[in-house]
Amino acid sequence: MRKSRKIILSLAGVGTLAVSASLAALAWGHGYTSDPPSRSALCADGTVTDCGAISYEPQSVEGPKGFPDAGPADGEICAGGHAEFAELDDPRGGNWPTTSVGSGAQTVSWTMTAQHSTATFDYYITKDGWDPTQPLTRDQLELTPFDSFDMGGSKPDHTMTHDITLPEKSGRHLILSVWNIADTANAFYSCVDVDFGGGTGGDPTEAEPTDGASEDPTDGTTTDPATGAECEAAAWDTGATYTAGDQVTYDGVAYRADWWTQGEEPGTTGEWGVWKELATC
Template sequence: MRNTRKIILSIAGAATLAVSASLAALAWGHGYTSDPPSRSALCASGEVTNCGAISYEPQSVEGPKGFPAAGPADGELCSGGNAPFAELDDPRGGNWPTTSVNAGNRSFTWTMTARHSTATFDYYITKDSYDPTQPLTRDDLVLTPIASFAMGGAQPDHTMTHNVNLPQRSGQHLIFSVWVIADTANAFYSCIDVDFGGDGGGPDPTDPPTTPGGDGTGCDAGAWSSSAVYNSGDEVTYGGAAYRASWWTTGETPGTTGEWGVWRQTSAC
């Protein structure tokens, strides 16, 4: 009887570990388009403000896969159907900063905070009739991808770059990029505002960009510790500056993780 109980407890423990490992993989398996910068990336870098939660976790725009037949609802495509990230669906009067592009080959880079077994990376573009002052819907998009990159279940690198052949367009448009996961029911979504033949535009004049300055924001936070665990939104000070964590991290030194890394400087102290 005692041996049977031990076996049952061992099985239960193994099952708990398996579930925990699965949840950890899901928590880390995130990513976003960083070049050209997606709306998520622009919010995370501080170039666009008043973005809400997405500023701290640009990699988390995860929603049901199956686009265009399924997936997020129209008007919620840029947020992946996530209400906490609804700021990404707000067209801001068509004033999201744009990246200047031309027809022909253009590289697109995804940044992953970790790697998921991948089905495809798909890229869609808006029609000539696209109105950038309105929330994105399926009617705005050509629903056949302009590029699709099959991975066959392989895990991507921490950065993935694709060469996409952009069609002829004029003026402001949107590239809708989708990272389709192979072993879950979800995908990750990124909206990239571009301007064919434009000068790159600028931030919404009602939401001016912020840059790390000397106003002391975050300077009352505790000192960074290499052994501590930090979650999204946690603030620390290190090396005469204040930083905010964009996602879970430990052991990563502030000021060394790069523009798209976990630590974002909020102020000089």
């Protein structure tokens, strides 16, 4: 009886460790397509609301690799198979905001919050005539990547960029970007809504900068040419909660949060941390 009790307790401990490890992996996450903004990025920066948990961890859309033969189930692709990120699979009536693109050269950027030995980055696109009012399924995608980058096991930088070549398309489409990890069974999934020859669609949309402010195309921060708007941000508050895109000043430096954070001191989180240095004030 005593031996059986020890076995049961040991199994319970293993289960607890497994759950803890799973939650830790989900909480810290690792990367997402940020330019053009993926659905994860749009939720994190507040452009799209009512997104649930993904607003706080856009980097966490990690699911089984092997797409399209394996990976997340149809209808769960944009969320990487995570029920807690189901808002990413919701087509919202076909009204996700889009980024205007054209066929041909396009630069895509990823924001990484952890380094991983990488196999490939693969890019897929929807077929002509796909239905944006329905959750994404394999039969709506061209299942051969239109572009792919073999990393050979190397690790990406904090910001990873690819010069892709978009195929000839017209109207609204969805790009599925997949970051395949070399030394695990997982990949990271990002859905990017685009419009070939169209403007920004969907509701809500971001307001244009005003009062002479201009947007820096390299990182999306808004600066005022006369005063430097980053340095006008409020001082960092150790008890405040910040989400992706929030800006603060601290110890004479302006910072931007790349995802949800609370109590993490700017300037101490390192290159791969939540706070990105914007300017010396």
